[in-house]
Amino acid sequence: MGLKPQDYRTQLWIDWCPGCGNFGILSSLTLALSELSIDPKKLVLVSGIGCSGKIFQYVNVPGVHNLHGRSIPFATGIKLSNPELTVIVHGGDGDLLGIGAGHFVALGRRNVDVTVILHDNRVYGLTKGQASPTLPYGVKTKALTHPNIHYAVNPIALALASGYTFVARSYALEAKHLKEVIKRAVQHKGSAFVDVLQPCPTFNDVHTPEYYKRITYYLDERDWDPLVRNPDEREAEEKLLKAFKLALEEERLALGVFYQNPHVPTFEERLAERFKTYPRASPATSPIGRESRTLLTPETFQKVFRDYIVETLQGY
Amino acid sequence: MDEASCLLGGFQGSGVETSMMVLVKALAHAGYSVLAQREYYSNITGRHSYILMRICSSREARSLSYPVHLIAALDSETVFTHAFELTEGGLLVLDRDLFPRKLREVASMEEQLRERLERRLASLGVGDDIESLVEHLASHAGVKVVAFSYRSILSSVGEKRRIPPTQVNRYLSSIIFSAVASLISLKPLYVEQALRSHFKGREELVANNMAVFEEVSARVREAKASLELEQPKLKWERLLVASGNDAVAMGKVAGGLRFQSYYPITPAADESLFLERLSYDESTESLLGPLLVLQVEDEIAAVASAIGAALAGVRSSTTTSGPGFDLMVEGLSYAGMNEVPIVVTYYQRGGPSTGQPTRGSQSDLFNAIFAGHGEFSRVVISSGDHLEAFYDAAEAFNIAEKYQVPVIHLLDKFLANSVTTMPFPDLDKIKVERGNVVAGGEGYKRFSLEALVPPRAFLGDAIFWHTGDEHDEYGRITEDPENREKMYRRRIEKMQLIRDELPRERKLTVQGGSDSNLLLIGWGSVKGVALDALEALEKEGVRGAYVNLKLLWPFPGEEVKKLLSSAEDVIAIEHSYGALVGKLISMELGVKVEKSVVKYTGRPITFDELQPALKKILSGVEKRVVLKHGA
Numbered sequence: 001m002g003l004k005p006q007d008y009r010t011q012l013w014i015d016w017c018p019g020c021g022n023f024g025i026l027s028s029l030t031l032a033l034s035e036l037s038i039d040p041k042k043l044v045l046v047s048g049i050g051c052s053g054k055i056f057q058y059v060n061v062p063g064v065h066n067l068h069g070r071s072i073p074f075a076t077g078i079k080l081s082n083p084e085l086t087v088i089v090h091g092g093d094g095d096l097l098g099i100g101a102g103h104f105v106a107l108g109r110r111n112v113d114v115t116v117i118l119h120d121n122r123v124y125g126l127t128k129g130q131a132s133p134t135l136p137y138g139v140k141t142k143a144l145t146h147p148n149i150h151y152a153v154n155p156i157a158l159a160l161a162s163g164y165t166f167v168a169r170s171y172a173l174e175a176k177h178l179k180e181v182i183k184r185a186v187q188h189k190g191s192a193f194v195d196v197l198q199p200c201p202t203f204n205d206v207h208t209p210e211y212y213k214r215i216t217y218y219l220d221e222r223d224w225d226p227l228v229r230n231p232d233e234r235e236a237e238e239k240l241l242k243a244f245k246l247a248l249e250e251e252r253l254a255l256g257v258f259y260q261n262p263h264v265p266t267f268e269e270r271l272a273e274r275f276k277t278y279p280r281a282s283p284a285t286s287p288i289g290r291e292s293r294t295l296l297t298p299e300t301f302q303k304v305f306r307d308y309i310v311e312t313l314q315g316y
Numbered sequence: 317m318d319e320a321s322c323l324l325g326g327f328q329g330s331g332v333e334t335s336m337m338v339l340v341k342a343l344a345h346a347g348y349s350v351l352a353q354r355e356y357y358s359n360i361t362g363r364h365s366y367i368l369m370r371i372c373s374s375r376e377a378r379s380l381s382y383p384v385h386l387i388a389a390l391d392s393e394t395v396f397t398h399a400f401e402l403t404e405g406g407l408l409v410l411d412r413d414l415f416p417r418k419l420r421e422v423a424s425m426e427e428q429l430r431e432r433l434e435r436r437l438a439s440l441g442v443g444d445d446i447e448s449l450v451e452h453l454a455s456h457a458g459v460k461v462v463a464f465s466y467r468s469i470l471s472s473v474g475e476k477r478r479i480p481p482t483q484v485n486r487y488l489s490s491i492i493f494s495a496v497a498s499l500i501s502l503k504p505l506y507v508e509q510a511l512r513s514h515f516k517g518r519e520e521l522v523a524n525n526m527a528v529f530e531e532v533s534a535r536v537r538e539a540k541a542s543l544e545l546e547q548p549k550l551k552w553e554r555l556l557v558a559s560g561n562d563a564v565a566m567g568k569v570a571g572g573l574r575f576q577s578y579y580p581i582t583p584a585a586d587e588s589l590f591l592e593r594l595s596y597d598e599s600t601e602s603l604l605g606p607l608l609v610l611q612v613e614d615e616i617a618a619v620a621s622a623i624g625a626a627l628a629g630v631r632s633s634t635t636t637s638g639p640g641f642d643l644m645v646e647g648l649s650y651a652g653m654n655e656v657p658i659v660v661t662y663y664q665r666g667g668p669s670t671g672q673p674t675r676g677s678q679s680d681l682f683n684a685i686f687a688g689h690g691e692f693s694r695v696v697i698s699s700g701d702h703l704e705a706f707y708d709a710a711e712a713f714n715i716a717e718k719y720q721v722p723v724i725h726l727l728d729k730f731l732a733n734s735v736t737t738m739p740f741p742d743l744d745k746i747k748v749e750r751g752n753v754v755a756g757g758e759g760y761k762r763f764s765l766e767a768l769v770p771p772r773a774f775l776g777d778a779i780f781w782h783t784g785d786e787h788d789e790y791g792r793i794t795e796d797p798e799n800r801e802k803m804y805r806r807r808i809e810k811m812q813l814i815r816d817e818l819p820r821e822r823k824l825t826v827q828g829g830s831d832s833n834l835l836l837i838g839w840g841s842v843k844g845v846a847l848d849a850l851e852a853l854e855k856e857g858v859r860g861a862y863v864n865l866k867l868l869w870p871f872p873g874e875e876v877k878k879l880l881s882s883a884e885d886v887i888a889i890e891h892s893y894g895a896l897v898g899k900l901i902s903m904e905l906g907v908k909v910e911k912s913v914v915k916y917t918g919r920p921i922t923f924d925e926l927q928p929a930l931k932k933i934l935s936g937v938e939k940r941v942v943l944k945h946g947a
Contacts, residue, residue, distance in 0.1 A: 012792065044775050056783070057792045062775050064627060065783035066620065067646055070896045078622025078775060081575055085776050100477055106613040274596050276783035277455065283630040284774065286605025288572030288750025294568050296743055300603050305566055310344040311554045313506060
């Protein structure tokens with residue numbers, strides 16, 4: 001189709017703070033979409049509440065900015081109703097792992113073909129800097145009155161445990177790496193999760209670009225192979241265990257794909273096993289009426305609801 | 317007798333519900349009209365459960381009534397709990413082996429009831445065992461006792477049919493439907509057909525059950541007992557036997573439902589179970605296409621995924637009860653803000669909080685109408701009976717899509733869990749009208765200010781945005797005050813359009829003498845009992861009409877006002893404490909509805925208690941009557 005990255009952008013002025021990691025995520029996303037040549041109309045960007053959620057209106061594709069924490073069920077309803085659509089979720093750490101953590105786990109269990117991009121800056125930016133679920137214990141960022149009393153959730157380990165079949169980490173300021181990871185995530189068939197580390201120049205004065213530069217390193221796929229190549233469970237188990245171990249490393253943070261298993265059937269594939277016509281016919285594409293009338297005729301009504309129909313046998 | 321009330325009881329898990337289904341179907345084969353309501357605890361097995369049913373031979377069964385003409389008991393708790401509900405000369409079928417059982421030995425019985433029964437038995441000078449109670453009923457109330465050993469029936473059937481001793485107990489509940497069917501002298505063919513339908517052709521089960529039926533029939537003949545119910549005079553060839561949950565599910569299918577999300581909750585989950593079973597049926601799929609029924613992680617996800625499906629152009633719905641609806645409220649407000657047509661089927665149960673999870677109530681009227689932050693258009697409808705529920709479930713999608721609003725179909729446990737013989741719906745009445753749907757195209761404005769209902773494109777067809785924030789015509793965030801004023805006004809003024817355009821029969825129905833001074837007003841499951849009470853009053857020379865309010869919001873003020881203006885006595889009837897429908901009328905019309913009959917025990921209003929309550933009000937003795945009857 002030959003759309004350029006800027007064709008995936010709207011003309012709106014962007015109201016993120018200067019230096020915000022969201023800019024990097026936005027530009028890597030549009031780069032990835034352009035390289036994947038995705039028809040903008042056939043893509044849906046679902047985003048939650050917070051600074052990250054505003055990304056929906058900066059991308060020139062259909063956007064569904066919804067409730068705090070609920071992007072995943074919105075995306076699930078959209079994708080299962082119309083499996084032709086590519087569905088990408090953007091949400092912050094508070095959105096996806098705080099208020100929406102239950103849905104985050106549920107998506108992994110289902111393996112719906114949806115990509116989830118976590119804007120992970122470890123603070124609640126839009127409400128002025130409170131601790132988010134990914135802020136480590138004992139850290140005192142600028143706006144906290146006291147060091148954080150909560151322990152952090154480990155997004156990668158949670159995604160692996162929940163059943164996501166593609167799990168990766170990248171960094172908002174590494175445009176090329178992030179673009180590649182997003183491309184692979186979108187192309188992956190199944191629930192894909194990308195934890196994007198991201199500085200918040202306004203409220204997170206601890207996890208700065210300098211901090212991330214110091215602590216992160218790239219996985220070298222010459223000696224780190226995250227892809228499960230055989231459908232047998234042994235390889236999957238072995239690679240999942242390795243990914244878990246890597247996820248628990250906190251001294252240094254690896255960037256790259258932790259785990260990818262293309263052999264787990266997606267939710268759509270499992271539906272297709274039960275429905276003969278799905279996804280060729282989907283809820284969104286199958287007719288529901290005939291000339292403003294119900295599809296049911298008295299004959300088909302009797303066929304469909306046969307178990308509830310009783311004939312009177314008077315005279316017998 | 318041209319109608320009878322029966323009660324079947326046993327412990328939960330003993331097959332009381334199966335008994336009900338088989339019996340209702342057998343009665344339907346015979347041509348009777350039946351309404352059967354299930355009362356049960358929030359419990360899987362062990363607690364007391366019973367079916368109260370009304371069987372009519374010459375008119376539609378539309379309300380329940382005490383006292384009952386027949387009790388068929390599986391256990392001693394049923395006998396103790398309901399014995400005093402028997403009419404003079406009524407029939408009591410019970411297990412002879414229960415005779416020595418004492419009240420204090422019924423471990424599953426709740427303390428409060430036990431104490432009440434102990435006091436009652438003591439005051440009557442009756443011993444606290446089944447035998448004494450049965451003797452008392454026989455001698456003082458002319459009760460005809462049909463007692464035989466259930467164990468002996470089962471062991472005889474087990475031997476004849478070679479059922480392993482470990483499995484023969486499964487047929488315990490067959491004894492009670494067999495007893496009722498025998499006492500009414502239903503032809504064995506009807507029972508057999510009902511069994512065949514219920515067990516879907518598993519002939520072994522049909523034959524085993526028929527063997528029980530034959531044994532029980534013999535005992536009933538020996539006892540020379542019968543329920544003198546007239547032969548059915550209703551002229552119908554075929555009908556539906558359905559619960560309220562079933563009727564709604566069927567209506568949704570007729571209306572084009574293609575996505576249903578839910579989180580398990582009583583009394584809503586059975587509807588989704590019906591749809592799920594149906595959706596994977598090959599012939600259904602080939603006729604209708606895929607119908608997705610998705611059990612999700614909570615009610616928040618239920619409403620969110622239903623909204624997502626609706627954005628993709630699908631007729632979507634979610635089903636819940638009060639606690640689940642509360643979780644859906646933020647999503648409801650989003651659907652209002654983004655003009656998303658979703659249908660929320662809301663089966664009320666007893667609140668507040670977990671309340672009485674398996675008992676009925678109509679106390680969530682205001683929750684359905686007012687829940688949600690901010691001001692937005694919504695439609696709340698209700699249904700007076702099973703057939704209405706069928707039509708309304710289908711029509712809800714048309715209202716939702718034509719006006720691009722969330723629609724709440726407000727029902728209750730009484731309707732959800734009552735099974736009835738329902739007439740065949742007229743499918744010509746089912747329209748599929750999708751409203752202002754467009755393909756999108758260049759410069760498409762989803763939230764155009766040009767008309768009250770903007771053009772709706774589906775995801776995949778056009779580029780446009782949605783946000784819970786205030787937005788411009790394209791769906792992008794803006795906080796501009798002028799845009800805010802226009803968008804806000806347009807969204808809310810849709811309510812007037814709905815009020816103007818919906819036909820009167822969708823707003824309310826009036827039955828009875830419209831020229832009369834007495835007006836009963838209610839909504840939902842109150843309809844049947846109100847109509848029966850009116851009919852009885854008419855026989856005593858009191859004419860009245862019942863207003864079955866179907867459109868609860870936006871409130872059909874004009875129509876109600878006209879009706880109220882010509883009435884002298886206006887009585888609100890509702891399963892609540894506050895007679896909320898009266899308060900709604902006051903709020904909308906400035907007219908006080910001071911008279912009411914209410915019930916909030918969690919049990920349905922029955923005919924026998926409503927009629928005297930109305931008389932008490934009409935004679936000026938009381939303005940408000942609180943009903944309390946029923947175990």
